[in-house]
Amino acid sequence: MAIKIGILGYGNLGRGVECAIKQNPDMELAAVFTRRDPKQVSILTKTASVCHVSEASDWQDRIDVMILCGGSATDLPEQTPAYAKMFNVVDSFDTHANIPAHFENVDKAAKAAGKVGIISVGWDPGMFSLNRMYASAILPNGKDYTFWGKGVSQGHSDAIRRIEGVKDAKQYTIPVETALEAVREGRNPELSTREKHTRECFVVLEEGADAAKVEQEIRTMPNYFADYDTTVHFISEEELNRDHSGIPHGGFVLRSGRTGWEAENSHLIEYRLKLDSNPEFTSSVIIAYARAAYRLAKEGLSGAKTVFDIAPAYLSAKSGEELRASML
Amino acid sequence: MAIKIGILGYGNLGRGVECAIKQNPDMELAAVFTRRDPKQVSILTKTASVCHVSEASDWQDRIDVMILCGGSATDLPEQTPAYAKMFNVVDSFDTHANIPAHFENVDKAAKAAGKVGIISVGWDPGMFSLNRMYASAILPNGKDYTFWGKGVSQGHSDAIRRIEGVKDAKQYTIPVETALEAVREGRNPELSTREKHTRECFVVLEEGADAAKVEQEIRTMPNYFADYDTTVHFISEEELNRDHSGIPHGGFVLRSGRTGWEAENSHLIEYRLKLDSNPEFTSSVIIAYARAAYRLAKEGLSGAKTVFDIAPAYLSAKSGEELRASML
Numbered sequence: 265m266a267i268k269i270g271i272l273g274y275g276n277l278g279r280g281v282e283c284a285i286k287q288n289p290d291m292e293l294a295a296v297f298t299r300r301d302p303k304q305v306s307i308l309t310k311t312a313s314v315c316h317v318s319e320a321s322d323w324q325d326r327i328d329v330m331i332l333c334g335g336s337a338t339d340l341p342e343q344t345p346a347y348a349k350m351f352n353v354v355d356s357f358d359t360h361a362n363i364p365a366h367f368e369n370v371d372k373a374a375k376a377a378g379k380v381g382i383i384s385v386g387w388d389p390g391m392f393s394l395n396r397m398y399a400s401a402i403l404p405n406g407k408d409y410t411f412w413g414k415g416v417s418q419g420h421s422d423a424i425r426r427i428e429g430v431k432d433a434k435q436y437t438i439p440v441e442t443a444l445e446a447v448r449e450g451r452n453p454e455l456s457t458r459e460k461h462t463r464e465c466f467v468v469l470e471e472g473a474d475a476a477k478v479e480q481e482i483r484t485m486p487n488y489f490a491d492y493d494t495t496v497h498f499i500s501e502e503e504l505n506r507d508h509s510g511i512p513h514g515g516f517v518l519r520s521g522r523t524g525w526e527a528e529n530s531h532l533i534e535y536r537l538k539l540d541s542n543p544e545f546t547s548s549v550i551i552a553y554a555r556a557a558y559r560l561a562k563e564g565l566s567g568a569k570t571v572f573d574i575a576p577a578y579l580s581a582k583s584g585e586e587l588r589a590s591m592l
Numbered sequence: 593m594a595i596k597i598g599i600l601g602y603g604n605l606g607r608g609v610e611c612a613i614k615q616n617p618d619m620e621l622a623a624v625f626t627r628r629d630p631k632q633v634s635i636l637t638k639t640a641s642v643c644h645v646s647e648a649s650d651w652q653d654r655i656d657v658m659i660l661c662g663g664s665a666t667d668l669p670e671q672t673p674a675y676a677k678m679f680n681v682v683d684s685f686d687t688h689a690n691i692p693a694h695f696e697n698v699d700k701a702a703k704a705a706g707k708v709g710i711i712s713v714g715w716d717p718g719m720f721s722l723n724r725m726y727a728s729a730i731l732p733n734g735k736d737y738t739f740w741g742k743g744v745s746q747g748h749s750d751a752i753r754r755i756e757g758v759k760d761a762k763q764y765t766i767p768v769e770t771a772l773e774a775v776r777e778g779r780n781p782e783l784s785t786r787e788k789h790t791r792e793c794f795v796v797l798e799e800g801a802d803a804a805k806v807e808q809e810i811r812t813m814p815n816y817f818a819d820y821d822t823t824v825h826f827i828s829e830e831e832l833n834r835d836h837s838g839i840p841h842g843g844f845v846l847r848s849g850r851t852g853w854e855a856e857n858s859h860l861i862e863y864r865l866k867l868d869s870n871p872e873f874t875s876s877v878i879i880a881y882a883r884a885a886y887r888l889a890k891e892g893l894s895g896a897k898t899v900f901d902i903a904p905a906y907l908s909a910k911s912g913e914e915l916r917a918s919m920l
Contacts, residue, residue, distance in 0.1 A: 283853050287732045308853050363920050364913065384920055391726070391861075393920045394904055398719070400919070401880040401907040402873075404615045448866070523876055525611050525636050529868035531876075533719075536864070538776070540857035545730075548851055548859075552729040572905040572915050576722055579729040580900075585692065587900050591728070592691050592712055592721045 266292040267558045269551075270323060272347065273333035274298050274305055274314075276511070277356065280547030281331050282308055288551060290581050294327050324350050328561075329554040331355075341366060345373040348381040348568075352557045354550050356386040363389065363570075371568035380561045382569045385553045386546040387537055388412070392517045394571050395535040399519035403531060406521025409447045411439035411460060415513025415542060423488045424465055427481050429473030432501065434508040436464045439516065447518050450530040463494045466508050468501045513542035552579040594620040595886045596654060597879075600645065600675065601661035602626050602633055604839070605684065608875030609659050610636055616879060618909050622655050652678050656889075657882040659683075669694060673701040676709040676896075680885045682878050684714040691717065691898075699896035708889045710897045713881045714874040715865055716740070720845045722899050723863040727847035731859060734849025737775045739767035739788060743841025743870060751816045752793055755809050757801030760829060762836040764792045767844065775846050778858040785819045793824045796832050841870035880907040 269285055271278045274296050285291045286309070295313040298305045302314040315323070320330075330351035332343050336359045344355045348370050357366050363384055374381040384390065388410070396408055417437045424433035443460050446453045453459075465482055469475060479496045482489055499507075514537040523529050539545045553571070556578035560569070577584055582591075597613055599606045602624050613621045614637070623641040626633045630642040643651070648658070658679035660671050664687045672683045676698050685694050691712055702709040712718065716738070724736055745765045752761035771788055774781045781787075793810055797803060807824045810817055827835075842865040851857050867873040881899070884906035888897070905912055910919075 280851070283851055286853065287851070360920065364917050367916055389920045391730075394726075395863075396919045397904055397908060397915060398722075401883075401904075401909070402719075402876050404909070523608070523611055523615070523869060523872040525614065529872055531868060531873050532864070532866040534862075534864040534866075535723075536860070536862040538860040538862075540859060541851060544851040544857055545859050548730050555729075570916060570920055572908075572912070572920070573903050575901050575903045576725055576729075577900040580725060581729070581732070584900070587725060588695055588898060589692050591724045592688065592717045592898055592900070 266290055268292055268294040268328045269554060270294055270327040270330040271296045271333060272330055276543035277547055278333040280544040281550060283544060284548045284551040295323060321350055327351060329557045331550055345369045348374040348379050349377045352380045352561045354382045354385055354554050354557055356546055356550060357384045358389055367568050375567040378566045380557045380566055382553050382557050384570055385550050390549050390571055395517040397572055399533040403519055403521025405527060406519050407452050409518040411444060412515040413437040413439050416511050420488055424467060424482055427478055429470050429478050430467055431470045432468040432504055434466045438462045438464055447520060448532060450520050450532060452520055457491045458493060463489055463492045465496045466499050466504055467496060468504050469498055511542045512540055514538045555579060594618055596620055596622040596656045597882060598622055598655040598658040599624045599661060600658055604871035605875055606661040608872040609878060611872060612876045612879040623651060649678055655679055657885045659878055673697045676702040676707050677705045680708045680889045682710045682713055682882050682885055684874055684878060685712045686717055695896050703895040706894045708885045708894055710881050710885050712898055713878050718877050718899055723845040725900055727861040731847055731849025733855060734847050735780050737846045739772060740843040741765035741767050744839050748816055752795060752810055755806055757798050757806050758795055759798045760796040760832055762794045766790045766792055775848060776860060778848050778860060780848055786821060791817055791820045791822045794827050794832055794836050795824060796829045797826060839870045840868055842866045883907060
């Protein structure tokens, strides 16, 4: 019997979850819940329903795990605790500084309801966090580095779009190759913000806008660009749509550490992601953890969990025997 | 109160475990057990005892986790089930084909005694296995690749040493860079044994030995070298000791997979290790899992476990709160 999945919110992430379910024969999409008029929302899975969010509570017996695909700024802080009262849930809450508070809220709600709530699933937080944790447990005498990119930063692209005279924009975060190499060589460099990443912007101007002024505003924008070496390219709307419509991302987690009685030996652990589609990869991680949420709940567990709390085998459709025989 | 560790077998791996304990303030080495005369074995930790293996059973109340540092061919198949009757144990059993049988034997012994036995810990099996498993759970529509090296293969070095006329030898396994690149580019190549790795041998000849004959014997040795492009260098004993005394290793686990409704997007997950000392890194992984064995036993669990069965947080000296605040 397949694990029945619900999707709350049908944007890029929700569609990614739908696609990921298709690749996992032990899962099926039961319903998509939307704040829009369900009649206006067309999904890809012919066998699944589209419902208004207000109907979600009627689906408690028909959904094993609800995937919460809202944003971290305002949606998830409310939604995850609320839906954990009714469903096993998985979210991709990614405001790192607020994770402890979010965990507590979800834990309280999920425990009271006897549900499992897995929070902050994806790649960062998510697989990158796991790799930081494994690597630091293995090499306690060491140093961590996380590089992001090359990839599209939605937040930085939005920041450019809010500048007067900008019609559209895409911003790529790019790791500095020489910094990466210095880490790989075990040199344990101290790296400033500017030394780790550069920012490349592709901007479509409104008719008659002042390019020099826009470029100056981008380069000097505090927090977003002022601390980075930033390149700005002005291109046409056609070029932007043709060459920059994807949502690629990725990055590197590295730990360089030493072992030996006198710390005489050096080691490098490197984890790298190169992703054509940020939301589809995030969704793929989420769906693996949805399997874990289902199994943990079946075992009678409840409360908030993170990727740190879940044994890897729970993510796989294979049995323990199969995993030991084929992957160990 | 520190976790009290015992080491059974004081070779490269046992010494690595001793060094790893030094880096983890929540652990202490209680005793090293050896088949040799304990008086002849000098260890680095002044506060720990050196005992004959026959005394191990007297230490059941003074050791929380016993690390079994024997070989996979003949030692561990006997030792791990035997010692799991007395101690929580961790081993690095690495004969992949025999893991299922070993698991069953350890599981039976450990369950009967109420002990935890974590088997096949290290980097392959171990961290590489984990990365194969996580990546395949996330990207079910994909293909796995494992490359080893550049590193010293003990088995291949030994095979060369057994050839008549060879005084000493070191063999390096080297991944083929173009094959790695083809995988990284998402081309999902079908790779033969020869296309994945090359083998480089540094050989010291006995006085008067026939170099051409030795080289021919190496190149044509079935299983070990015949299926590979092999380079043989004849060097002096001084050069071997000066340039090839280390035990470096490492390698790459890659998974290339596709997502999207029509599998239109491609992703790459890459995990890489670059290790100065194979046994010291293996030991460092073992010690992190020793912490897990201790905690699992405290929770009342018993039986055989592998890296797939253990939630990552159990490996870290940090608490759940600390991990969520600092690493998620």
